[in-house]
Amino acid sequence: MNQNAIMTFADIFTTVDAINIPVIQRDYAQGRQSAQEIRQQFLHTLEQALRQGSETVPLDLDFVYGSLENGNLSVLDGQQRLTTLFLLHWLLAGKENESEAFRQRFTHNGKSRFSYQTRASAAEFLDALVIADPARYDFSSDATPIDEQLIDSPWFYLSWLQDPTVASCLTMLCAIQQRFCFPQGDLFQRLCDRENKRIVFHYLNLENFGLSDDLYIKMNARGKALTDFENFKAWLSGRISQWPTAHEFSLRLDQQWTDLFWLRRNKELPFDTLYLRFFMRMAFLLACGQSGKTANTLTEDDLAWFSLLRDAQSTFSPLEFGQHSVFTIEDLAKIKQVLDYFCSDRATPDAHALLTRFITTSDYLVQAQFYALTLFILRQDNDDGEALRLQRWQRITNNLLRTMRLDYIDIFIRVLAGLNAIVPHAHALYTDLTQAQQRWQAALGRHSVSNEQWKEEILKVGLIMQNIDWETAMMHAEDHPYLQGRIRGLLALAYRANDECHDRAMFTLLVEKSFRVLDRRIVEHPEHLLERALLTQDDYLVQMSGDRYTFCHPANHSWRDRSKSWLAVVEKPVFGRLLAHIDDNDVADTLRQLIAEVDCGGWRELIVKHPEVISYTEERLLDKEAENIYLLSKSTRRGYFFELHSYVLAERLRYFMAENALPKGIKAVKYYWTYGDDQPWLEITLNDDTIRYACYLKGRFAPWEEKDNDGRIKPLPASFARQAKKLMPEIYPAD
Structure with missing residues (x-):
């Protein structure tokens, strides 16, 4: 097989005897319940490619890596895509009465030519599936789900359901059945057409290796199966292969930049997970920052793609990355500049702390703050004033971001647009603050919910420009966990109306008192x-x-x-x-x-x-x-x-009951909490064992609920009002 050959899934079986997923690979994952968004997006893309005319460019599924030995291709990367394609061929062949053509191409001696070595049960299932009689199954839109039909087959062993790969295959077959339920006639033929190829991939033959532990030791220093990040690096290396500085980029990827994430690893998050998460979230920020999307124009595909990148919980998917044109040369140049900044002595401790939060949380606020930092890094001058300009840029942008609700993707995208709009003023932000506000508001439109915060920032900058000592005092106050940038209340308290000015000494004292009062222990x-x-x-x-x-x-x-x-x-x-x-x-x-x-x-x-x-x-x-x-x-x-007044009265009566000192005429008291539309009430037992009920309504204690034979509510004892006034001086002041 040629190095880097472009072929269809059916083509590959004309040059190899079989395709095996080796034992050191993981289970089939695209059929997992947790991978629904990825599964649906992939099938949607495959369906579009099959339905398009022959004049269109075929869908390119990117690289598949493998090692060929004795006619058997062992797949090192591409397992998920190839498994899905195999299942798609099987179902479409059965649906379109092409099962014989399927068997001729994909079976040999009654065995599947596509197999798993991870578990015997997975191989057994695929062998049984390819020889199953398709006439037994109904593939129509209103049919029983295909997984139920297969499980009900006499050849199906229920023990196979314990195999994650088999379970995932069944889930994927159901998804294919639903996606391809409409009559279309010749999709299987289109899949196998060698002249007008609709779905292709690039095969990269790692011919210098045998399928042994040595292969993985050479590709992965830990001697384990390739991680998602290592697959990503391989994909990225292919993407930048024509880039003039590709070698330099690759060296940094393996050396200086690796140290950034190695130092941040922990038991739950190994360094390569953090490394891959950084790239995915940078892709998320760059995609959102350049999207120009609004709430009305965000599609389901947009939301699924943004979610995949932002949450960074899914495995690396070359298909999605390739389809969305992610990591263009321009994007990678920006990422290189950001990573180089963090590897330099210019990176501040606050910036490093923000990087750690960026790759360990999925908080919109943190991601917006990191985007603001990224914008500044991309415009830095590396001169003596850079540190002060960054401090002021981060102070203003953090104050704006921390005083907004950033919990929806459309607002988040608008906010990134606002940051893009004001970054031209980043190097003179204090003097350009009014112009920056206007650009921010124009970018956010009706979502510009932080106008009041802008007024506060303009006030604060005005005071700082009068006396630089204000800046330190304000930054200290803005860092309080309950204030986080919004200190207008303390500034108002420090305003001297007679002098029409803000007193900095008074402000400093108020901040010190506020920190003591709003201490977590208090x-x-x-x-x-x-x-x-x-x-x-x-x-x-x-x-x-x-x-x-x-x-x-x-x-x-x-x-x-x-x-x-x-x-x-x-x-x-x-x-x-x-x-x-x-x-x-x-x-x-x-x-x-x-x-x-x-x-x-x-x-x-x-x-x-x-x-x-x-x-x-x-x-x-x-x-x-x-x-x-x-x-x-x-x-x-x-x-x-419960109701406060009636509760307190009951508590005070209970105190006297415990002391055997209840007011005259009262023998016992209980208080009843309630829920819904009921009113909480006191149950008062009188000396003659009769019971009365009281509640607090409209500023007084009143009888409640119990009625006499004439339908009238039974009144409280005549002395009750006097006793309540005596026990509740807070609401019945002395005459």
Whole structure:
């Protein structure tokens, strides 16, 4: 067989006796349930190639590597594509009454000429499949799935289902049946046509090797089967073979750049996985940055392709990479420049930390931040001012990106377009900030949801240009995990209205106090000190939607977490009033003192005095409806909840019951939480063992539910109102 011959799957059997998948290869993967997107995309591409006219260029499935020995071709790369093609030939032959032609070409002495050596069961299944009588099977669109038909065949052993390759073959046959269910007549002939080839690949004969461990030792220093990254490197080497600097690129790929990812490896993520992930995610960024797509123009194929690259969980697929024209010479030149930057002494510790996050997480924010860094690297001048320009570029872009919801691909693509629009100003960003804002807004259009952040950045840059010392103070504040770039609340507190200016010393002090108050040990304190101390000053709760409010959650990973949590509190006047009480003393002690001196009255004081109600709210949520406060165990009232005033009254009555000191006329009390549309209630047992029910509605305790024989709700004891006023001074102030 010629080196680098272009042929169809059927062609290859005119030059070899058999094709074997060697024992050191993995199982067939394209039929796995987890590979649905790859499977459907591949079959869609094959179908398009078969349906097109003979004048069109054939579909090129790229390189297949193998070792030929004694007429048997052992496949080293191309196993997945070849297996799918074999199954496609079998099903189309059976569907189009071409089974005899199939057998003549693909069987010998009753055995399949395409076989697996990975497990005996896989080879047995393929041998049985090629001689099965196609008349037994229905390939039509409304037929029973072909896998069920095959499993029900007398020749099929159920033990074969334990073989991953057999299971994958069955899944792929079902997908082929569904994809090729419509009548078309001659697709099998088109597959085998040697004159008008529709689907081809390049065969690369590794003729200098025998199929032994030596082959893998020479191709892979660890002596194991080729990894996805090694297959990718082989594919990439073929792609750049005509590139003038291909040799230099290949050397760096195997040497300097390898060290970057070797140092970042761990038990879960070996270095070659990280290495391949870097290239796939760079392909994702470059594809998104150049796509010009919008939500209305993104197709299913776009989404599948972007997902494959971004998630980087799937195996390397030469077919998809070739079809999408990924890694053009221009793209590889950019990637080379980025990798060379990280191998140089110009790369900052922050840049290295970002690279690690880029290849170990799939967060849109991290990927957008890395794209911003990439854009800067591609425009760097390598002069003395580069470090300062990069610091300012990253500060502004990070602030913009961290104050946006980046959780949808269409928004992400728009944001990359915005970064592309403003990067011409990267080397003079502070002086060009207004022009950069205009370009950003033009690129994002209606998605430009960060206009308020731009106003903040312009304000901050104005202060920095007046006094450079502002920059350090601001960068320190912007790095707080709950603020992450948005510090307008602290800037507002530092504004002196009389002088119409911002006081930098005051700002620095406010930042220092904020760091102490928003320390994780305080935010997550089991006594809820911060929440209760804030309530002594005012209603700080953050509105989620409608009547629903949050005590604030300690999570700070995403913009969504922060914008409806402590960041929103920092921008309320109540936060400034709390900071006014913070001095050099221990913060926890200061908060406890405010709690001990609480005198705000109403529902706020009840919560301050009963912190267990905050602990009850797993999602940190409550509903405020008029004067009723409902504490939620879940995110809605579909989970159990209780009403604050009635709960506190029940708790105080239970305390007296434990002390045998209940008010006169009351023998026992219970409190009932509820869910749905019901109202929480107290069950009060009177001295004569009669029972009354009470709830809190419209600012007062009222009888609930139980009715007398005339259909009237039974009233509460006459003394109940007096006892409630005595027990609940927070809502019934003394006359």
